Amino acid sequence: MFIAEKGIENIETITLNLQAGEHRTPEFKAKNPFQRVPVLELDDGHYLSESMAICRYLDELHPKPALFGRNTLERAQVEEWNRRDEFNLLTATAAVFRHGTGLFAGQDNVFPEWGEANKNTVQKLYHMFNKHLANNTYFVGDYFSVADITALCTIDFAKFCGVSIPDEKAHLIRWRKAVAARPSAKA
């Protein structure tokens, strides 16, 4: 979605089958020892991991439209909300995915009660995000940023994990609909 918002078209995409373990091969471990996607291969042979590191790299090469903020304060606010999206909402959602969906039932270290507790955390965050979006078009005022992209992807992942936005969170639902309607969201 970030690449589509930037209008970058010359990045070749290679899709790995994670269920088949294609991120655990020696070839892929040489690219990212942490065995996670995505990885960006640079022309000079370097490999970059971590989505936000890749986004920041692409942002420097393609500064328009600015998605990390247009001035010092805004850049700090984008980082602030992006991290709330990730450290609060995404970590809770990931815990629901692992512990609360049943998808990993029977594996070591899966605690369904911990999954349930994190479903409550996601709902509490939806409550706070909804309050914030009552007075803000996007996470940072009227400025669409990478924080909105992170939040949309996380909220849709949470929905996949069985945690949807309740109907009464009208501001969050209005925001989600607006961001999901962007052409980039289909990328």
Place this chain on the structure above:
Amino acid sequence: MFIAEKGIENIETITLNLQAGEHRTPEFKAKNPFQRVPVLELDDGHYLSESMAICRYLDELHPKPALFGRNTLERAQVEEWNRRDEFNLLTATAAVFRHGTGLFAGQDNVFPEWGEANKNTVQKLYHMFNKHLANNTYFVGDYFSVADITALCTIDFAKFCGVSIPDEKAHLIRWRKAVAARPSAKA
């Protein structure tokens, strides 16, 4: 430590007693609805939360010494390692703190086995970090960055939680000693 590395001296510090709940007052919630420290109060009345958002803000106002990287690739690599420090090591350490130390025993949603599992995760990460530091003075080559600050703080927090670096991880121990010896580490 970041502020000390930058040599910024005109930031007044107010310490909150978290055990007494001073971050849960209405006054503090107005500054950061997520009720976390640190918060930076700006001269124009804005409040910034999230450590890395605050560091990036201060970095723009005080660019020397550069702690987020000196060129496009290095900035991406600093972000890459900073995020590995946080999303891998810090989240595992936080899980040990909550579930594996006994400090929260008897509270809701505390799973000692999950704490133990995360102790293993921390050790696996120490193994990977040690391998990386066999060929790198700091996390990003020979360049000291905010990724080293994040890692030092996290590793010392893990030690407080009962997870120390094993003696055989000589490269990680060498790195820790060098970073902890910086005057800023006493800040």
